[in-house]
Amino acid sequence: MSSTKMPAAGTPAARPRLVQLLGRAQRAVQRWIETRPEAWEGASAAQAGLLFVLKSRKGRPAAIGEIAQELGVAPAAVTNLSKRMQAAGLVERVADASDARLTRLRMTEQGAQAGMRAGDVLVELNGRLAQGFTAEEIQTVARWLAQAAALEQDLPGD
Structure with missing residues (x-):
């Protein structure tokens, strides 16, 4: 396991290579998540993300968009993704109450159980990532990551 070298005493602090560190x-x-197959029993990691979105809606169906x-x-x-999840019994398609052209997704009981298993593993991962940091430091990291994610809004053609 490699470590990040600190600048020698008396030298100006080198700026961290944020893009490289973020990629690593x-x-x-991703590798840590992939080594926990028990968390994804019945749902892949990508499917778990969709299940988390549906869970946050507290039973209200969500449109694909x-x-x-x-x-x-x-x-x-x-x-x-939702077609595979529907075939696996994790979500169901429901018609929109006000627009018959719109289809919404709702999590099934099987999807809720798969989402709970995945959520338990991600709670463990979040705990490991936050280990050794103060709550204020974690808030700074979260703010930085949100800023990095917001770069997507600046893409041409969007």
């Missing part, structure tokens, strides 16, 4: 962190988190926006992906990706 994302890959490490709403889910896509919350996950930061294209609606077509949510459509494809």
Whole structure:
């Protein structure tokens, strides 16, 4: 395991390579998640993200576009993912009460159980990531990550 070297005493502090560190962190988190197959019994990690969105809606069905926006992906990706999830019994499609052209997704009981298992593992991961940091430091990290995620709004053509 490699460590980040600190600048020698008396030298100006080197600026951290944030993009490199973010990429490495994302890959490490992804590998950590992938080594917990028990968390994804019945649902993949990508499907768990969709289940978390539906759980946050407290039983109210969500439109594909709403889910896509919350996950930061294209609606077509949510459509494809939801088809596999419907076949697996994790979500069901329901007609919109006010617009018959719109289909919404609702989590099934099986989806709720799969989401709970995945959520337990992510609570563990969040705890490990926050270990050794104060609440204020974690808030700074969260604010920085939100700022990084907001870069997507500046993409051309969006």
